[in-house]
Amino acid sequence: MPDRKRLVLSSDHAAIPLRQTIAAHAAAKGWEVVDIGPTTAESTHYPDHGAAAARRVASGDCALGIILCGTGQGIMMAANKVRGIRCGVCTDTFSARMIRQHNDANMLSLGARVVGEGLALDIVDAFLGAEFEGGRHATRVDMITALEG
Numbered sequence: 001m002p003d004r005k006r007l008v009l010s011s012d013h014a015a016i017p018l019r020q021t022i023a024a025h026a027a028a029k030g031w032e033v034v035d036i037g038p039t040t041a042e043s044t045h046y047p048d049h050g051a052a053a054a055r056r057v058a059s060g061d062c063a064l065g066i067i068l069c070g071t072g073q074g075i076m077m078a079a080n081k082v083r084g085i086r087c088g089v090c091t092d093t094f095s096a097r098m099i100r101q102h103n104d105a106n107m108l109s110l111g112a113r114v115v116g117e118g119l120a121l122d123i124v125d126a127f128l129g130a131e132f133e134g135g136r137h138a139t140r141v142d143m144i145t146a147l148e149g
Ligand code: RB5
Pocket: 012, 014, 046, 069, 070, 071, 072, 073, 074, 075
């Protein structure tokens, strides 16, 4: 992971309040938060926001990313289409820790209509607090990357 604790956040209209809560929470924990919106509740398209956040991570501008939509699923699918992105949806803290430790996930996706605020913040802490373990897991992550062609 790059040295800079720079974190990009984005969502669709279904997750704006939770995204803003996560932004404040991560900033309080020392992350430099790059919240790329949107800021209005107007209906929008999650693939645009997932891709925009993913490009910030893939380019190296941000070390990690957190994206949200209603379920977390659609925006995760979009982010994973960007080369170099490994994004998982999490509804529990164990998975959030493991996708960093074993899968070297560089993005986390959350469903604002699935998890409450308290659990979402615990999931965020588990994700941001974990490190990739490398070793045998690096071999497998390299195999994922190889699938990108
Ligand atoms: C928007 O209504 C909803 O479809 C979106 O937020 C997300 O849940 C899609 O995966």
